[in-house]
Amino acid sequence: MRPPVAAVIEAHRALERLVAGLDDQQVAEASALPGWSRGHVLAHLTDNARMFARLAEHALRGELVAGYDGGMAERNAIIEATAGRSAAEHRAELAGHTAHLEALWARAGEADWTRPVTFRNADLAATVWARLREAWIHMVDLDLGVRPDDWPEELAAHTIDFLLCRLPAGTRVRAEDVPRQWSVDDGPGAEVTGRVRDLAAWLAGRTPTVVPAAAQGLPALGPWPPHPPPRPDRA
Structure with missing residues (x-):
């Protein structure tokens, strides 16, 4: 099934509008x-687009390549080295790399989305969902007026799917504004309720508009899903 490329393009346009008036x-x-x-956040968003474009370009040729040859150390070094760009430089670099990423995705046919990539040992489609998360979550981090309430419902529900592993086994999550619920394995556990965007924000470690509720208090959140994910024989 085709991933939500159009939704990511809309997120890119929203991000461009958000930073259009920023000064140094x-x-x-x-x-x-x-x-x-904010420069660090913009540097990360820009380099994230570059990294996903690198993966896509190779995947479309049937090749596997690391997102970063130097791993997280390289990623962090790039962010630190480019965070100090001027506002105009950030806008130009962000626009260029997002346009390149979108152009590569436009070349993908239905069968291409299942091509493997090294990012989370997943497929090309998973990078589209990841970019959707990155764009909207970090728009909140820029602290320029975007809040979790602005997130598309599709993104909020997907974020809960992705981050459900942060919750203890047996936890149930129920959205009160849309007909959706989730559970972490079987067995007894806390039920967490709230609006879908608030639940997503809480799981993502961002500030929800209304904090979700649980009868015995919200459970502690574990770490984000590891990258790469554990092998099945080492889980």
């Missing part, structure tokens, strides 16, 4: 992520 001082100011300026 605003770029250098703190973001909502501890230790990161």
Whole structure:
């Protein structure tokens, strides 16, 4: 099934509008992520697009390549090296890399979306969903007015799917504004309720508009899904 490319393109346009009026001082100011300026967030969003384009370009040729030859150390070094760009430079680099990524995805046929990539040992379609998460979640982190309430419902529900593994076994999650519910394995556990966007924000470690509720208090969140995921024989 074709992944939500159109939704990512809409997210890219929303991001471009969000940063269109930024000046250099605003770029250098703190973001909502501890230790990161807005420049760090923009540098990450830009390089994330570049990395996914690299994976797509090789996948469409039937090739597997690492997102970063130097692993997380390379990723972090790129962010640090480019965070200090001017506002105009950030906008230009972001626009260029998102356009390249979109152009590569436009070349993909139905069968191409199942081509393997090294990112989370998944397929090309999974990188589209990942970019959708990255774009909307980090738009909140830029602290420029976008809030989880602005997230598309499809993105919120997907984020819960992706981050459900942060919850203890037996936990049930029920959205009160849409007919959706999730569970972590079987057995007794807490039931967490709330609006779908608030549930997604909470699981993503962002501030929900209304904090979800659970009778005995919200369960503690575990780490994000590991990358790469554990092999089945080592789970």
